Amino acid sequence: MIKEIKPTVFVVDDDAAVRDSLRMLLKSVGLPVEVFESGQEFLDADRDDRPGCLVLDIRMPGMSGLELQVKLNERHSILPIIFITGHGDVPMAVEAMQAGAVDFIQKPFRDQDLLDRINQALEKDAGSRRMLAERNMIRKRLESLTPREKEVLDLVVAGKANKVIAGDLNLSQRTVEIHRARVMEKMEAHSLAHLVRMVLEVERTDE
Amino acid sequence: MPRRPGEAELEFKSLLDAAVDAIIVIDHRGRIEQFSLAAERIFGYTAAEVLGQNVEVLMPGPYRAEHDTYMDNYQQTGEAKIIGIGREVKAQRKDGSVFACELAVGRVQGVVPPRFIGFIRDITLRKLADERLRRSESELRLAQQLANLGNYVVNPDQSGPDYFSPQLCRILGIDAAAETLPLAAVLERRVHPGDRAMLDEVFRELDSPGNSFDCEYRIVLDDGTTRHLHHIAQVTRDAKGTPLKHIGTIHDVTDRRATEDEARQLQERLTHFSRLSTMGEMAAGLAHEINQPLAAIATYAQACQRFVRSPDRDDADVLEALEQISVQALRAGEVIRRLRNFVKNREVKREPVDCNRLLDDLRTLAETDARLHNVRLRIEAAPGLPSVYADPIQLQQVVLNLVRNAIDAMSEAPETRREVLLSTRQLPDGEIEIIVADHGSGLAPEAAEHLFNPFFTTKSGGTGLGLAISRSIVRAHGGRLWHTPNEGTGARFHFTLPASPASKRE
Numbered sequence: 214m215i216k217e218i219k220p221t222v223f224v225v226d227d228d229a230a231v232r233d234s235l236r237m238l239l240k241s242v243g244l245p246v247e248v249f250e251s252g253q254e255f256l257d258a259d260r261d262d263r264p265g266c267l268v269l270d271i272r273m274p275g276m277s278g279l280e281l282q283v284k285l286n287e288r289h290s291i292l293p294i295i296f297i298t299g300h301g302d303v304p305m306a307v308e309a310m311q312a313g314a315v316d317f318i319q320k321p322f323r324d325q326d327l328l329d330r331i332n333q334a335l336e337k338d339a340g341s342r343r344m345l346a347e348r349n350m351i352r353k354r355l356e357s358l359t360p361r362e363k364e365v366l367d368l369v370v371a372g373k374a375n376k377v378i379a380g381d382l383n384l385s386q387r388t389v390e391i392h393r394a395r396v397m398e399k400m401e402a403h404s405l406a407h408l409v410r411m412v413l414e415v416e417r418t419d420e
Numbered sequence: 421m422p423r424r425p426g427e428a429e430l431e432f433k434s435l436l437d438a439a440v441d442a443i444i445v446i447d448h449r450g451r452i453e454q455f456s457l458a459a460e461r462i463f464g465y466t467a468a469e470v471l472g473q474n475v476e477v478l479m480p481g482p483y484r485a486e487h488d489t490y491m492d493n494y495q496q497t498g499e500a501k502i503i504g505i506g507r508e509v510k511a512q513r514k515d516g517s518v519f520a521c522e523l524a525v526g527r528v529q530g531v532v533p534p535r536f537i538g539f540i541r542d543i544t545l546r547k548l549a550d551e552r553l554r555r556s557e558s559e560l561r562l563a564q565q566l567a568n569l570g571n572y573v574v575n576p577d578q579s580g581p582d583y584f585s586p587q588l589c590r591i592l593g594i595d596a597a598a599e600t601l602p603l604a605a606v607l608e609r610r611v612h613p614g615d616r617a618m619l620d621e622v623f624r625e626l627d628s629p630g631n632s633f634d635c636e637y638r639i640v641l642d643d644g645t646t647r648h649l650h651h652i653a654q655v656t657r658d659a660k661g662t663p664l665k666h667i668g669t670i671h672d673v674t675d676r677r678a679t680e681d682e683a684r685q686l687q688e689r690l691t692h693f694s695r696l697s698t699m700g701e702m703a704a705g706l707a708h709e710i711n712q713p714l715a716a717i718a719t720y721a722q723a724c725q726r727f728v729r730s731p732d733r734d735d736a737d738v739l740e741a742l743e744q745i746s747v748q749a750l751r752a753g754e755v756i757r758r759l760r761n762f763v764k765n766r767e768v769k770r771e772p773v774d775c776n777r778l779l780d781d782l783r784t785l786a787e788t789d790a791r792l793h794n795v796r797l798r799i800e801a802a803p804g805l806p807s808v809y810a811d812p813i814q815l816q817q818v819v820l821n822l823v824r825n826a827i828d829a830m831s832e833a834p835e836t837r838r839e840v841l842l843s844t845r846q847l848p849d850g851e852i853e854i855i856v857a858d859h860g861s862g863l864a865p866e867a868a869e870h871l872f873n874p875f876f877t878t879k880s881g882g883t884g885l886g887l888a889i890s891r892s893i894v895r896a897h898g899g900r901l902w903h904t905p906n907e908g909t910g911a912r913f914h915f916t917l918p919a920s921p922a923s924k925r926e
Contacts, residue, residue: 307911
């Protein structure tokens, strides 16, 4: 299960000293940490689907922090990003936030400020992962439905009564009731409202 | 032996004719009685033509009218205007031409009415020579005055008085009449303390078998003003090597030196200004460069605090963090030191410089800008380069300027091409060449044309002085600065510097 992998803080900074000091700070609070000296190195290490968060220097030679963010978005990574910026990098920070970064922090920074942001990011990541896991579960349940059950589900979610569904599908009302009960069971829905919420959740993200 | 009658007269006639000067005898009314051979030659009249005529015929206009008055005056008052005195007068030849002559008049004693004898010497040539001499002297004086150059002659053997030209006296601030000190003593008293040793050396050289010297030194006048003198001297010696004459010129070059100094100072100020403005433009990058170690220090220190508070702390972690704190503090200090060195207003000083080390030293400052613009900086140094004799800060200024231009040229270039290559090499003729190559879009022909003009710039924030100053720095070091297209794309800026003589190998 996903929860068994401990969340890790990934640090990408070209400056060896900044990188190393961050490694030590995170080590001092007992957070697992992995450091990388360039965006490319991080991409090559294939860590972007791991739980945790990314602490990313916005300004780096070669691939900049913003460019790495774009690449990660392309790879559908959900890793939350905290950007480290210098003085006068505000426009870049704005761009980063618009592209989905959770936060940015200007260096030099107070350790607690960074750690607070990291904790928030880790919580967000955990939340996202839970949500993602749930969605996957719903999808799996949907996949377990027969074509007929799927047809019934769609009409139920569209708000149609059993009698109308029976007419639409040219089935007896009794048969519709049986399919409907199977759908509720397979989808592990507590109520009609619950069923609708699950279907909408998946449909929204699949669009 | 008794004289025969008429003998005295013959003798007198011979005497008259043998004399080089013209001799003319007149009576009390001014009528010519005797006219010697020399008189005939000088005036162009034969004796027969003038005998019995008033002596006035030998005089030009104004004198002619006055002569009778003089004679009447003398005869009435006995007051002599000319007799026994002699003076310079004008005379007139038969052909009407007027000439200068010296006239002496005597009165023949013991005869009544009185007769007068005149001796006339043609001094035209002497006057001409005098005139020429006077003119040449005054021209020389004027020339010396205009050039502010004086000359002197010193006689070491005391064979004659030393001579200082009037302009020399003015230059040295001495009164030629009052000051009888030897030249060496005059200069010794006035020479600028900083140049005393050199002047002593120069005078020693004059005493040694060397025959001449040419040097510049400063003197301080009594009123405190300083003058720069260019002194050229020569000694002539006899066969035994004893100095006979010491002659020389002293040229007051104060104004020229002042102009040169002013131009140099202006150039230095401009160069310094350009460095300051470069650093101003680089401020953001420099702030980042100093901020990096500061951020690391803060983070290490905070990690350290947490380690120390932690119950199961590992001292190795604490020590490592502390060690890094000191390393990073030194790193920040180093950035500031280089920055200060670069912008310090200092005297230009040339020294042997290793170009490869210079590039290495410059890396911190150059990378600041490179990082800011997401450009890689690569250095390819040729090993074993001889050193150059240069002002290291000015050379850094040239390289930094070229590197920053290269970085700017690549602002639109794709990421894979964003690299500046800095390389050094030695040319076959021994010169050192430094090349800064970029992969930008290259130089547009119209930009290339004005590239080195002051105030020409293609950048919004540029002063347009960078390349102009860089070229003047390189030229002042005896090198050249030019550009060529880079292979593929972009531009290459090259400059050369002569290898310092001390470091020439083989």
